[in-house]
């Protein structure tokens with residue numbers, strides 16, 4: 257079993273010996289997630305340069321953020337005059353929240369038609385201009401958009417699976433919040449690994465691997481079912497409450513900042529930084545699930561060093577995992593097929 261530090265939540269270790277040259281690019285920076293995420297990254301002392309790109313509004317967001325008195329230089333680029341390339345040039349970490357959010361009644365897969373091509377085109381630009389960057393994909397449906405980026409990078413001949421991540425941190429954040437709320441524990445001490453993918457039944461919280469969660473799993477019944485459902489459908493809860501105005505933005509920005517911070521900390525020399533993230537994975541590849549989220553340990557270059565297995569599961573969690581795999585395999589295949597049929601121009 258892995259240590260409780262696996263999700264790295266609430267454990268910001270800002271070192272005074274921070275590497276002084278980490279350039280982070282945010283694509284989709286003027287959106288509901290992009291703006292607060294960029295604000296949180298501007299506050300991170302491990303970031304020294306922050307470039308913001310969006311099809312609209314990023315120069316304004318950058319001007320605003322540049323008045324915050326933290327070290328990171330912030331520059332916003334519009335699509336004109338090769339703005340995307342300029343935003344990507346020299347980027348070591350690229351975070352992509354560009355894309356349409358859900359409205360009530362939609363599934364994440366309903367976003368595929370719009371977001372697949374947005375992510376494909378941004379990935380093609382990244383493959384050309386910043387092929388060695390670490391890339392975190394927030395845009396939904398994550399289960400498919402991450403394989404899309406992989407296929408685009410393969411076509412460009414620059415794919416390194418160790419550098420590509422799907423951001424599933426919000427599922428870990430939600431699990432920590434919901435479980436600690438029930439157990440009366442401190443959220444920062446309540447780390448729940450969440451494995452699988454990022455939509456409905458593909459989200460598999462492993463509650464039994466925490467002391468508080470184990471009690472709930474062993475008690476079973478409606479209490480367990482309600483907690484698992486809330487974690488798996490936390491996104492729907494926000495979509496419904498926002499009533500047509502989008503999906504989770506602030507909690508996602510927080511989660512995206514935590515995800516990015518994990519990469520920055522690994523780059524800054526912190527050892528054994530481990531977090532659940534959706535990566536190309538051998539764990540269930542024999543079932544067609546070539547991408548899977550499990551606890552991943554980062555190396556000193558902020559890339560995947562070790563993909564850890566899911567660990568011991570309670571029988572109810574084994575069932576959740578069984579239900580996850582076929583859906584995930586379909587979502588991955590859809591992403592691969594999309595790039596085959598619609599290669600980047």
Ligand SMILES: NC(=O)C1=CN([C@@H]2O[C@H](COP(=O)(O)OP(=O)(O)OC[C@H]3O[C@@H](n4cnc5c(N)ncnc54)[C@H](O)[C@@H]3O)[C@@H](O)[C@H]2O)C=CC1
Nearest residue numbers: 284286287288289310311354355356357394395396426508
């Ligand atoms: N991974 C996760 O856990 C989560 C993922 N999401 C997803 O994140 C995405 C963004 O959500 P929001 O920020 O709420 O949406 P939003 O609509 O507020 O912002 C999206 C931004 O992307 C920009 N954009 C669109 N096409 C672009 C392109 N080709 N290049 C650059 N920028 C482009 C838009 O101009 C807009 O500013 C959605 O797909 C949503 O489903 C949302 C919450 C959690």
Ligand SMILES: O=C([O-])CC(=O)C(=O)O
Nearest residue numbers: 358426490491492503504
């Ligand atoms: O639910 C959505 O569409 C946005 C999302 O991925 C989440 O909040 O987990």
